Amino acid sequence: MEYAVAVQELTKRYGDVIAVDHVSFEVEEGEVFGFLGPNGAGKTTTIRMLTGLIKPDGGKALVAGYDVLRSPVEVKQRIGVVPEVSNAYVDLTAWENMALMGKLYGMPKQKLRENATNLLKEFGLYEVKDRLVRAFSKGMRQRLLLCMALVNDPEVLFLDEPTSGLDVESARLLREKIAQYNRDGKTVFLSTHNMEEANQLCHRVAIINHGRIAAIDTPENLRARSMELQYIEVAFNKAVNARELSENPSFIKAVPAGNKLRIYTADPSTVIEFLVEYARKNNLRVLSLNTMMPSLEDVFLKLVKGREAVTQ
Amino acid sequence: MSAIVGQLKRSLVIAGKNVKIYYSKGPVIVFGLVFPLFLALAYVVGRDLPLEEVLPGLIGMTAFFTATSVGPSIAPWEARSRTLERLLCCPVAPWTIIAGDMLSSFFFGFIISAVPLALTLALGVQPLNFVALLIGLMIASLCFAALSVLLSAYPPTDVPATTMMLSSLVKFPLVFISGVFIPVERLPQWGAAVASISPLTYFTDMVRQLLINKGFYPLALDFLALIAFTAALAFAAIKLHEKTLARRLS
Numbered sequence: 001m002e003y004a005v006a007v008q009e010l011t012k013r014y015g016d017v018i019a020v021d022h023v024s025f026e027v028e029e030g031e032v033f034g035f036l037g038p039n040g041a042g043k044t045t046t047i048r049m050l051t052g053l054i055k056p057d058g059g060k061a062l063v064a065g066y067d068v069l070r071s072p073v074e075v076k077q078r079i080g081v082v083p084e085v086s087n088a089y090v091d092l093t094a095w096e097n098m099a100l101m102g103k104l105y106g107m108p109k110q111k112l113r114e115n116a117t118n119l120l121k122e123f124g125l126y127e128v129k130d131r132l133v134r135a136f137s138k139g140m141r142q143r144l145l146l147c148m149a150l151v152n153d154p155e156v157l158f159l160d161e162p163t164s165g166l167d168v169e170s171a172r173l174l175r176e177k178i179a180q181y182n183r184d185g186k187t188v189f190l191s192t193h194n195m196e197e198a199n200q201l202c203h204r205v206a207i208i209n210h211g212r213i214a215a216i217d218t219p220e221n222l223r224a225r226s227m228e229l230q231y232i233e234v235a236f237n238k239a240v241n242a243r244e245l246s247e248n249p250s251f252i253k254a255v256p257a258g259n260k261l262r263i264y265t266a267d268p269s270t271v272i273e274f275l276v277e278y279a280r281k282n283n284l285r286v287l288s289l290n291t292m293m294p295s296l297e298d299v300f301l302k303l304v305k306g307r308e309a310v311t312q
Numbered sequence: 313m314s315a316i317v318g319q320l321k322r323s324l325v326i327a328g329k330n331v332k333i334y335y336s337k338g339p340v341i342v343f344g345l346v347f348p349l350f351l352a353l354a355y356v357v358g359r360d361l362p363l364e365e366v367l368p369g370l371i372g373m374t375a376f377f378t379a380t381s382v383g384p385s386i387a388p389w390e391a392r393s394r395t396l397e398r399l400l401c402c403p404v405a406p407w408t409i410i411a412g413d414m415l416s417s418f419f420f421g422f423i424i425s426a427v428p429l430a431l432t433l434a435l436g437v438q439p440l441n442f443v444a445l446l447i448g449l450m451i452a453s454l455c456f457a458a459l460s461v462l463l464s465a466y467p468p469t470d471v472p473a474t475t476m477m478l479s480s481l482v483k484f485p486l487v488f489i490s491g492v493f494i495p496v497e498r499l500p501q502w503g504a505a506v507a508s509i510s511p512l513t514y515f516t517d518m519v520r521q522l523l524i525n526k527g528f529y530p531l532a533l534d535f536l537a538l539i540a541f542t543a544a545l546a547f548a549a550i551k552l553h554e555k556t557l558a559r560r561l562s
Contacts, residue, residue, distance in 0.1 A: 053400050054558050073315075076403040083401070087394035091333045103325040104402040106318060148398075 003062070004029045004156050004187035005050060010059035012045050019045040021211035022059065027156075027189060027204075032182050034202035034219075035191040038304055042211040043191040044084055047160050050189070051081050064155045077105065080149030084160040084191075086141045090134040094125055094144050097133060098151055105152040112151070119147040123177070139170030146174060156187045163197060175201060195297040205296070207303050214303040222299045228252060228266045229294035229302060234275055235260045235287040248274055260288070319408040326399070326412025327419065334382055334389070335420060339476050344381025344420060348374055352428075355493070364437055364524045369492040371428045371449075372516035376487060379421020379453045383460025384472075384479040386413045387553065391470035391560040406557055407550045410461060414546065417457035425449055437523060444531075445522045451538045452515035458545035459511065465549060468556035491516045496528035504528065511541035 005027035012020040020042040027033040037043045048054045050061055052072035061068045064078035088097045098120065102112035120126040123143040133141060142162065149157060159178065163171035179201060182188050192198055198205050199219050206216040215222060242261055246254045250271050252264040265271045268291050279286050294302075334340055352370055359366065390396040399409055429449065432439070439445045463479040489503075490512035496504050507513040518534035521527035527534070 048561070051401055053397065053561060073319075073403045073405060076401065079401075081401040083394070083397055085394050085397075087398040089329070089333060089395055089398075090393065092329070096332070100325065100329055101402065104322055104399070104404060106322070106403070 002029055002065070003027060004031070004064060005033070005189060006062040007046075007050070008060045010046065010049060010061055011057050012042075012049060012054065013057050018211050020049070020056075023208070023211070023213055024059075025206055025213060025216055027187060029187055030182070030185050031203045032178070032188040032190060032201050034198040034205035035189065035208060036193060036195070036198055036205055036300055037191075037208035038193065041208045041304075043208060044160055045211075046208070047081075047158055047189070047191055051079060051158055052076050077152075078155045080152065080154035080157045082142075082145045082149045082157070082159045082162050084164070086138070086145060088133045088141060088144050088148065091132065093130050093132055094120065094136070094147075095129040097144065097148055098129075101148045101151050107152060115151050115153065116147075119150055123147050123173075139166050142166055142170060142174065146177060150181070154186070156189060157181060158189045158191075160191045161193070162190070163192070163194065195295065195300060199296045207300055209304045215299075219296050223294050223296065226294045226299045226302055229264065229298045230266075230268065231262050231264045231292050231294075232268055232271055232275070233257065233260050233262050233288070233290045233292055235289075236279060237285040237287055240282075240284070245278070250274065319405055320411070322402075322404050323408050323411040323415060326404070326409055327415035330382065330386055330413060330416030331419065334386055334416065337385065337389075339385055339472060340381050340420075343476060343480070344378045345424070348377035351377070363435060367428070367432050367435075367437060368516055368519040368523055371425060371432070371519050372452075372490070372492050372512055373487060374428050375421055375425040375449060375452050375515065376456050376483070376490075376512050378424040379417055379456035380460035380463075380479065380483055381417075382420045383413055383417040383457055384464040384475040386416070387461075387464040387468075387560065388470050388472045388475050391468070392472070396557075397561055400557070400561075406554045410550045410553050411546075413461050413464075414454070414457045414549070417460050418454045421453035421456055422450060425453065432523070439522045440525060441522055445519065448515065448518045448522070448535065448538070451535070451542060452511070452518075455511050455515075455538050455542040455545060458542055458549055462545050462549035462552065465552035465556055468559040470560065486510045486512055489513070491528070495520060495526070497526070511538060511545075514538050514541070 003026045008024050010020055010023045023046060035043050035046065049056045050063055050068060052068050052075050055069060063075045066074040068075050092100065095116065098116040099112065102116060117126065120129050123146065125140065125143060125147065133144065136144065163174050175197060178188055190201060202219060204216060204218050205222060207214045217225065240261065242254045242256050245251065250265055250267045252266065254261055254263045263271055272289065275289065352373060355369060355373065356366055460479060463482060464475045469475060489506050490510040491507050492512065496507050496513060496517060499507060514529065514534040514537040517527045517529050518531060521531050
């Protein structure tokens with residue numbers, strides 16, 4: 001199997017701090033790979049090493065078949081990057097920014113003009129192509145950054161928090177375009193702390209914390225691995241004492257959630273039987289009862305902060 | 313070889329971008345045009361010197377100040393606006409970016425210096441060898457551009473004013489020791505020794521030789537010294553920037 005990205009024991013230190021600690025993973029061709037982690041977990045440092053911006057202190061990384069340490073220019077020729085912070089040239093127009101990128105990728109003039117026109121039209125920026133980027137809104141700048149990253153038709157697209165701080169409409173457009181780009185067979189490496197975004201877009205997700213990979217799997221498998229985080233949400237017609245219910249051995253924890261009671265359990269059927277019996281004995285009526293699977297956010301919180309953070 | 317040619321082409325693209333963005337920035341106009349203009353006026357007006365004696369210093373000073381005015385500001389500006397990260401994400405080597413910065417500084421210096429050179433011809437002063445003078449001006453502009461980019465390498469700040477100030481601290485003493493105001497042949501021995509450490513000395517000496525046939529060093533030595541300074545300064549600028557680039561990204 002040819003990997004779009006193959007990372008072995010990648011390490012980066014800043015003084016005494018290990019920002020990325022012997023990280024290993026592979027991204028398959030045509031995959032959307034999510035890279036989740038809290039702030040300071042090592043996401044941006046990893047992306048910067050994979051895109052040849054900074055040199056790793058140890059380990060090896062191959063991107064599009066090239067070693068990032070030995071052949072950084074060959075790697076960069078085959079990738080597109082949307083960094084965390086908007087960095088188009090604000091003193092240039094959108095078209096000049098696109099032309100600059102195309103020329104730096106050594107694209108032939110005709111191909112550059114064609115790609116830039118198509119992308120700017122696709123992202124709704126063609127009408128403002130001759131306007132200075134300084135006058136663009138954050139959403140427009142972010143769309144332009146994606147256009148700039150795609151102008152050379154890259155094999156692998158690296159996105160560092162691409163929808164962070166964007167309005168709903170722009171964020172949705174960007175997600176749609178990323179999904180579309182992937183449907184065309186391209187590989188996407190997406191760093192985000194937006195769980196819903198990762199859930200919607202990613203085939204697999206790696207969770208990084210304190211510079212180390214805590215888990216790598218599909219969002220579904222990650223959720224299945226954390227079945228103790230599934231819960232039952234029940235509403236009775238009268239208030240009940242959560243502490244009294246917590247004494248049941250099938251319960252991991254029972255916590256009030258508005259007018260409902262949220263019961264974390266590894267054995268939902270026993271708990272449902274218990275709740276029905278409890279309602280009958282105490283003359284209560286069950287208004288609603290739902291079994292909820294853990295969300296990716298729950299899994300993330302469990303891996304990053306421990307189970308207690310999820311069930312609190 | 314084709315890889316190097318490809319990178320050099322990208323240096324020109326980066327230089328073109330710098331021309332569009334940085335030539336009109338305030339500090340570049342002030343340090344590259346306004347300031348040398350007034351310094352030149354102060355140097356020329358009221359001095360009882362024949363025109364031929366004044367022109368070499370004027371050309372030397374113009375080339376030096378203009379070619380060193382763009383370089384110091386680019387790296388901190390690019391770091392501050394995060395566009396340095398954008399450039400480094402592209403398939404360009406760090407030296408390609410530094411070379412692009414040098415070229416944009418060089419173009420600014422060379423084009424503006426053509427003005428006093430044209431003035432020289434307009435005033436009827438005929439150089440002994442105009443082509444040699446033009447080539448010398450090109451090498452000198454490139455040399456001063458390399459110096460200016462070197463001056464922006466350390467500290468790796470994102471505040472343009474800091475590098476502008478630090479580069480001024482180096483540039484002004486260099487002008488005063490370089491035979492611009494007093495030709496090297498009229499300096500005491502220790503003064504000539506100090507002057508020999510400045511690349512501007514060799515350019516001013518070269519212009520004097522080519523305009524009025526007076527000079528301290530042999531003409532070939534002036535050319536060789538300028539080429540050697542250019543190579544050394546460019547090499548140092550690339551190496552130092554390569555070392556500090558990562559710190560500008562954080």
